[in-house]
Amino acid sequence: MTLLTGKLTFAQAEALSKAIAEHQSPPMEWVDEKGKTIANQLGPMRPVRPMPVACDERTSGSVIMVTFQSALPPAKKMRIKLDANTIVDFEEQ
Numbered sequence: 396m397t398l399l400t401g402k403l404t405f406a407q408a409e410a411l412s413k414a415i416a417e418h419q420s421p422p423m424e425w426v427d428e429k430g431k432t433i434a435n436q437l438g439p440m441r442p443v444r445p446m447p448v449a450c451d452e453r454t455s456g457s458v459i460m461v462t463f464q465s466a467l468p469p470a471k472k473m474r475i476k477l478d479a480n481t482i483v484d485f486e487e488q
Contacts, residue, residue: 396460396461396462396463396469396473397443397458397459397460398458398459398460398461398475398485399446399448399456399457399458399485399488400448400450400456400457400459400477400483400485401446401448401449401450401451401453401455401456402450402451402453402456402477402481402483403453403456403457403459403477404445404453404455404456404457405442405444405445405455405456405457407457408440408442408457408459409442411440411477411478412439412440412441412442412459415436415439415440416439416440420478421478421479422435422436422440423435423436423440423461423463423475423476423477424436424475424476425463425465425469425473425474425475425476426474426475426476426482427474428474430476430482432476433463433465433467434463434464434465434467435463435464436461436462436463437462437463437464438462440459440460440461441459441460441461442457442458442459443457443458443459443460444457444458445457445458446458461475469487470487471486471487472484472485472486472487473485473487
């Protein structure tokens with residue numbers, strides 16, 4: 396999946412990717428509306444580039460690539476758990 400989010404700056408996305416790779420942070424999860432895991436991240440998370448997308452107090456966001464292995468295909472909306480405290484809704488574009 397290629398995801399565009401304002402919840403992570405490019406620097407934060409790079410730091411999260413490194414932390415996941417070094418097993419200091421849990422992998423991302425694709426979750427349902429109730430927070431139940433549909434699929435876990437498979438392979439590395441790759442920050443692609445910064446984007447001028449503001450969210451909360453951040454002035455920029457990032458494009459990230461992440462793979463989830465699931466028999467269920469994504470449909471119009473996905474909920475991704477970035478970390479223990481952050482779940483972000485992504486809409487298909």
